[in-house]
Structure formats: C-alpha cells, structure tokens
Amino acid sequence: MNKKSKPSTHTLPASQLQKIIDLLYDQGYTVIGPQRRDNAIIYDEITSTDALPAGWIDVQEGGTYQLQRRDDDAWFGYAVGPHSWKQFLFPAKKKLFTIERETFRAQAEPADKTRYAFLGVRSCELHAIAIQDKVFRDGPYADPAYSRLRNNAFFIAVNCTEPAATCFCSSMNTGPGAESGYDLLLTELISSDQHEFLISSGSAKGRALLGTMELPEATPAARERSQELLTRAAEKMHRRMDTEKARKLLLANPEHPHWQELGTRCLNCANCTMVCPTCFCSTVEDVTNLTGDTAERWRRWDSCFTMGHSYIHGGHIRSSGAARYRQWLTHKLATWVDQFGVSGCVGCGRCITWCPVAIDVTEEITKFEPVTRDTAA
C-alpha cells in the first residue's frame, strides 16, 4: 500500500454526521439514507440522523430476512436490505415521452435534475453502480437520464463491518471495505462509552466538504480498530464465489441436467432480479388517455424470468423455467463478462435472501462442477 497517496483519515463524532447531512442539503443535494420501515432496512430521503436504523441488525439466510435488536446502537449495523441505489439512478418506473396524435411530436420527459447524496453505500453497492455505469453510461448509446443522475450524485460509503450470512463479497473482491467510487468514506466505531466514525475523502467533492468540517486526525488506535473490524467482517463470510471458475462452468454447461432441476424449484417470481443491484432489463408500455389523443411511453423494470421477456411473434423463446433460470445465471456470472468486461455479480447476497425458495447461487454453481470418477463410483 502506498502510504503517501493515502488520504488523511479524520475522526467524526457521531453527533457531527448531522452536520454533513445539513451541508449536503445546503449544497442542493437530496440525501437518501437507510431507515427502518415495514420491518426492513430501506433507502429513502433522510434529513436527520434520528431516522437512521439505530440498534438494528438484519439477520439473513436463504429465503429469510429479519430485523433484530443489536447489543449496541450502531447506525449502520446491518448489511444490505431489499432496496438498492439502483431505484434512484434507474427508477423502476419512468415516463420516457408524451406524444400527441395530432402533431405526432414526441416530447421527452424533462430531465430529472435531482442531485442525490447517498448515505450508507456499501462497497458491494459501489461496485454495482460501477457495473451499471458500463451498461447505461459508457456504451455506444448512453441513457442520458441515468448518466445525469449518476454523475451528479454524491456517495457517502460506509465500510461494512456487519456482513449478513448471505454475503460473499470478500470472495469476489468487492468488499467489505470500500476502495474507490465514493466521495466520502465512513467506518462506524462504537463502544459502550463512545460513538464515532473514521472519515476520509475519495474525491475532490468529498475533500472540499470535509475541509469545511475541521475534524481531528484519527488516532492510530482508531485506524487499527477499523482495520480489525474489516478483517473480522471478511472472515465472517462463509459463502464464496469463484468468479472465473463460475464463468467457465456456466459457459461449458448450457445443457447440464441441473438446469432442469433448478427449473423445477425456481418459482419464476423475479424477486432476485428486482433486488439485484446490477440487473438492468426494462420493458416499455405504451398507453393512451381516455380520448385517445395523447399517448405516453413508460419504461419499467423487467425481468428475464417473465414469459414476455423473450416473446417474439409465434411464441416465447424461453418457455421453460429452466431456460429462464439459465439465462439469468449465465448472463449474471458469465456472458456479462463478454458484454461489459466484469461479472454482473457483486456478492451482496440479495438474490439468496429474497428468493422465496432459498435458491443459493453460491451453492448452485458448484452443481455444474464435473463429478470426479472417484466419488461418482
């Protein structure tokens, strides 16, 4: 590690986090942060640190998500919930244009000029945003709405010290500590007598904001503690994904009998694609008003688990559940690399938690491994 280029780390008393939120609002940002709602940690607009999910942890397993009280009052003492930042940068439902029958001129929806500040972004989620950048912003055709929202956003990452049992970012090199893609980075340090954050900047925007705060330099002990928490977090993760191996297995086995088995268990509910922070499929709906004079086109999230996704005249290409599951998993872990140079998975574990029948991608991928003769006999 190059110590010279390492940005200086400061200590931020928990009470001072409010000041950062206030400063961001002063600069015209809308701050989005974690909150407890409907027994889940979700992301929504936040004006006060009082709204943070203090003292809650999300206990996750395949098909299970439960909030429980923590022993402490940590504000970021959970892993990831059903929401991701995707819903702000790539809204689930968006009007693309309005058109009049008379003139037939399509009027694009005015650009959303919201400047979001995302508070509590996990490392896996920063990686997910970098992946969606490749899809929506950096290709031959860019989605101008995504590019604008994303380029205007301010990212406050929080190092993940409390991974869920479903997390596997450490094996994918996407966490638990954030390394780039943020403006500010926090590590929450909490003990019986104090509650503070380590804070450092990762961009000019972040540096400028931090510069106005006059915070003390972090002590070596606090830095050490933060490092220790991250090491412990990585060690807590037992699920693993070998990205390179997964890709090879999937590309080599499009007709493996295990797809049929998976097809019988998968309910095709599309939950995994809705909670996935990188899934980007969308469809469009054309609607008219009651008089039929004005029409609109809406874009909404779609999923490769729906029949309509592969419909062409005459029928559905992927009419079996097995084919639809194969499309999702093979795209996510294999052909995504051909398309965008990276895996489509960041190891956040959402697809495992929110699968109603608890299909676990880290486990399923091993079923495509060749059976060695010794054990087969």
Place this chain on the structure above:
Amino acid sequence: MAAQTDPMLPRPFRIEKVTHETADTFTFELSQQQTNGNSGFDFACGQFNMLYTFGTGEIPVSISGDPARPQRLVHTIRAVGSVTRAMKKLKKGDTLGVRGPFGSAWPVQQAEGNDVVIIAGGIGLAPLRPAIYSILQNREKYGNVVLLYGARTPQDILFEKELREWRGRFDMQVLITVDHALGTWKGNIGVVPDLIKRVKIDPDNTIAMVCGPEIMMRFCVIGLHNRGMEHDTIFVSMERNMKCGIGLCGHCQYGPEFICKDGPVFPFSKIRTLFDIYEL
C-alpha cells in the same frame, strides 16, 4: 435541442404508399416529416428500425427498400401481433413513428469479387431485398448471383413482380419453392434448403446471406456447409424480442450478443455454439 437526437424518441414519418403484398403482408413507403428539409434516410442493407403506432406499441422491423433511394423509407410488415395488426389498418397519409436505423449489415462490400448465394424464407426476403438491390446495381463487381426463395404457399410469395424480373435476368439465378400448393402450381414443392443441392457453389469464393425462420436457417447452414462452405462465409439474420434497439433493455440477448447492436446480421461462425442451444 438534444431531444432531436435522443435515440429513444420516435420521429414522425408519413405513409406515402401502401402495397398489399399478400393476405397478411404489406409494404409502407414512408417519408420523413421534418421541417428542416432533411429528406433522406440513410441505412445499410440489413439494418432495422423500431416502428411505432400511436398508443399501441413499437416493434423492430427490417428495412426492405433500396439504399440507393433514401428519399423513401420502405418497410415490409406481416400482421402477426397487436402492433402489426394496428399497422395494417393504417392508410396513405397516416403517420408512423420511426427510431433507427440500428444494427449490423449484410456483407455486400465484403462479398465483392465473390459469388453470392442469397437464401430467404417467407418474410425473410424483406430484410434481404436491400442487399439484392445493392448487388444488382453493382452487378459487375460480383460473380454468380443466386437467389433461393421459399414460401408456405404460392399465395404467400412476396414481391412476386420483382421475383419475375429477377428470374428474367440472364445474370441471376432464381429458384423458388413452396411448402405446399394446389394442383395449379407448376413450380417446386419442398423446403428451401433442398434447393441448395440444385445450384452450383464454389465454396472458396462464395458469400451466403440467409434470412428466415431459425429452423430454415439451421438446415440452410448445414446444406451450405455440406457443399464445402465455411461458417465464416455464411451470414444469418437473427431475431429476438426488442424494446430499445440500442442495447439497454436486455431483451434481445443471445448468449453474449445483443441482437440489436451486435446483430441482427452475424457471420454464422460467431453464433455457431449458441445456435444449437435449445431455448437460448
């Protein structure tokens, strides 16, 4: 404003002419409704547009006109779904929304100096027609030119007048077949791939362009390969569901390929391993 160049916004085109080709297939000739005098619609043979009918929806349709005559944008459409059935009701003077052109093209330049075998099934002749026009306009640049065409019945034969013209030329071989017919039909009965056996093919100096149902393309590729042609000299045009046409919506994925921006025209060698996978 940037709105003019937004690839997600349809531009209005006026229907100048409607030709009823068969019972369910029709051709629109369209002109761009632009006030700035921008009249031509440049495209490459094999590319497609997203066509929008007001309030009903949008579908990908290949361009079937002559690239040397960009004043009129020509599309040949078969009424098979809700959008195409709504299109069938449109008349001269009505407006259609157009986004495009998108996608890859037939290798008409690459084929120069070679023989060309064009194989079409059903409405698959429409995406190939621009390539046929282009090749015939530069006829001296090519060796033998062969068109093999198959339709379901004699009544389903597309562009019949042009097929007669092409068949009457001394510099082009045209063979037509139908899947089934009544006794009045004096021509071939059988599937298109069977016609491959009946033409002369110089495998080292031929480019093939194939468009039709996947099952037909499959057997055409086998037939051409059996005649010694390599997979990288056989080009096919693929079809999948499309919502955006620009690689963002995810619908047209075919393994690692996006049909809309990596295709629709592929050298068969590029998709050979995908082609055999059921329900991909």
